[in-house]
Structure formats: C-alpha cells, structure tokens
Amino acid sequence: MSAGRGRGPVGRITRGTTGTNRLRRFDRWIAALPILRRSPDPLVVDLGYGASATTALELHHRLSRVRPDVEVVGVEIDPERVASADRSLRERREPGGAAPRVSFRLGGFEAPTPDGRPPAIIRAANVLRQYDEAEVGDAWTRLLGRLQPGGALVEGTCSENGRVGAWITLSPERGAETLTIGLHLPSLEAPSIVAERLPKALIHRNVPGEPIHDLVADLDRAWASAAPLSVYGPVQRWIATAEAIAERWPVTGGRARWRLGELAVAWEAVRPRS
Numbered sequence: 001m002s003a004g005r006g007r008g009p010v011g012r013i014t015r016g017t018t019g020t021n022r023l024r025r026f027d028r029w030i031a032a033l034p035i036l037r038r039s040p041d042p043l044v045v046d047l048g049y050g051a052s053a054t055t056a057l058e059l060h061h062r063l064s065r066v067r068p069d070v071e072v073v074g075v076e077i078d079p080e081r082v083a084s085a086d087r088s089l090r091e092r093r094e095p096g097g098a099a100p101r102v103s104f105r106l107g108g109f110e111a112p113t114p115d116g117r118p119p120a121i122i123r124a125a126n127v128l129r130q131y132d133e134a135e136v137g138d139a140w141t142r143l144l145g146r147l148q149p150g151g152a153l154v155e156g157t158c159s160e161n162g163r164v165g166a167w168i169t170l171s172p173e174r175g176a177e178t179l180t181i182g183l184h185l186p187s188l189e190a191p192s193i194v195a196e197r198l199p200k201a202l203i204h205r206n207v208p209g210e211p212i213h214d215l216v217a218d219l220d221r222a223w224a225s226a227a228p229l230s231v232y233g234p235v236q237r238w239i240a241t242a243e244a245i246a247e248r249w250p251v252t253g254g255r256a257r258w259r260l261g262e263l264a265v266a267w268e269a270v271r272p273r274s
Contacts, residue, residue, distance in 0.1 A: 009077045010142065011048075011108030014130060018050035020058070022162040023125050025182035026154060027062040028260065029167070030121055033152050036063060039120040041148070042070045045111050048127035049074040053085035053104065057092070059123065060102045071101040073119070077108045109142040118148045124155040125167070128200040136201045144172045156180075156199045163187060164197050168267065176201075176267040178252055179212075181219075183261040185234035191219035191241070202270065211270045218245060219263075235259055 036042060044063060046056040056074035063070045076082050085104040092100075105112050113119055122143050128136055143153050149172065156167025163184035170176045179202070181194050195206050195216055202212045222244040229237040242258040245251055250266040257264065 009106060009108035010110050011077050011127075011139075012130065013078050014048050014050065014127060018052055018055050019160065019162075020054055022158065022160065023055050023058065023123075024062075024162055025158065025165045025260075025262075026123055026125050026156070026167060027059055029169075029180060029182070029262070030059070030123060030152075030154055031063055031066045033121060033154075033169075035120045035148070035150050035152055036067050036070070039148060039151075041117060041120065042067045043113060043117055043119045044070060044072050045113065045119045045122040045146075046072055046074045047109075047111060047122055047124040047143070049076060049081075049085070049104075050126075051081055051084070053088040053102075055125070056085070056102055056104070057089075057100065060100050064100075069101070072103075073113050074102070074104040075107045075111055076104065077106070079106055082106050109139050111143060111146045113146075118146055118151070120148050120151050122147065122151075122153045124153065126157050128155060129157050131200060133200055133204055140170060140175075144170060144175070147172045149173070157197045157203075158182075159197055164193050166194050166198050166202075168199050168201065169264075176271070178264045178267055179270050180262055180264040183238075185238050185261045188223075188234060188238075188261075191223050192216050194219075202272065205272045210273060212272075215245075215249060215265065215270055218248060235261075 046059050049056045056072050060072040074085055082104050089102060111122060128139060151172060153170040154167050158165030165182045167180050168176050169178045206213050206216060222241040226237045226240040229240050239255060239258050242263050250269050252264045
C-alpha cells in the first residue's frame, strides 16, 4: 500500500461513490454467514463506506434483523467523510429514541475498531477496484489479521445500481474460500455482464487460459441453453443454469441462494493460474 506507513491510515482515498441499496446483495450474503449468529461480539466493519453514511446504516439495519445486538463500524480514510457520516448519524436519531449501534472511524486497511476489538466480519465493497492486482494480497492479509477466529472478509465489486456484483469470501484460517456472483435476474441478458464487476483479484484474469474466463463462458452457454425456461420466469431459468454449472464446477449452496440470483463456486476452481 502506498499510504499509511507509520501510524497513519493504510490505503488510499476511494472515489466515494455510493447509493441507497447499492450493496444489498453483499448485505444479504453477509446476513447468512454463520459467524454473524455465533460470534460473542457481533462487530462488523464497513470498510471504505464512501461519501455518505448510507451503506453502513443499511448494513446495520439488515443485519440487526438476524442479530439484534450487531454493531457496525464504518471506516473511512478521508476525515471529511467521517465527519459527514457522524453528522448524518446525529440527524437520524429521534429524540428519546435508542441510537443505532453504528459509529464511524478514521482509518484504512488496519480497520480500527472501538477498543481495538477484532471484528467478526469486514465488508470491503468497491474498495480494491482502484488498486493494482499486485496490492490485493497485502490488503487481504492486513484485513484477515484483524478478524476474530472464524470471522469473514467479504471483498468485491458491484455496479452503481447494485444489480450486478461479485465478491470473494475469505477466512483468517483458510484464506479465500468462495467467489460469489450476484445478479438481478429480471433484467439479466447474459451472465457475462459480471465480467466488468469481478473483484480486482480476477477482473484482469478474464482471458483465455484462466479459470474465471472458462466459468464466465460456461455461464453464458448454460444461460442460453436454459432459454426455453424463460416462459416460467428468470428465476427458473437461472436455477437451470446453476444446475448445469454444478455439473462441471464445485458450486456451493443450493436453490435457496440460486433463487436470489446468486451462484457461489469454490475459490480453488477460479484462482488465477499465475
């Protein structure tokens, strides 16, 4: 990382673009992670939340349905964004009402938290997109080193409207475990639209000879083959696509996730070859 040597935040300022419901697919995935339910300290970090407090507040709202005592810490490397998020949080508090368990801190990949507590989950959405591929490993290592045992790092990218996204789920014990693709099925023309939103570790590997290229091509072929099922709706077409992919790839999860427009495969199957 080019910034943050010494005691300053580690990383670089992102563009800060965000929007309402942009990260809903990430949030839905995170809400189903086992660590959220079993952690004795359900602390979640929203790393690089951007120019407004929106994504951190939405993350807390969604996760609190599963774990009412969840705490979300938004971390940003830009002091002005932290100050703005604090103001937004104060404005949302109703007189006499309980404040949401959300706070904001200045920081980067060192992922600072109250009292230095290790988080159960770190979400890093659209953060590494501006970095070089060679910098990804160092960022992953720093973030994984902050997690609780059994914790999860969810790192990836999505479109501005959140309809297309892809993320890698990692653990401190095993590193990268799965790649998940999340798509808005009613508007989907071809699964290969995800190619432009792959995580930084894979986006430049979508070329012949790389596993991710093969997966994207197989998805398009399976989606095209399942076209007759369109009369039953895009969900049924996607389920048939996922079933076909599962015959050739180590797909994790099942129909419950496929119905959401998701498909997760083991990281080892798509890991870059060099």
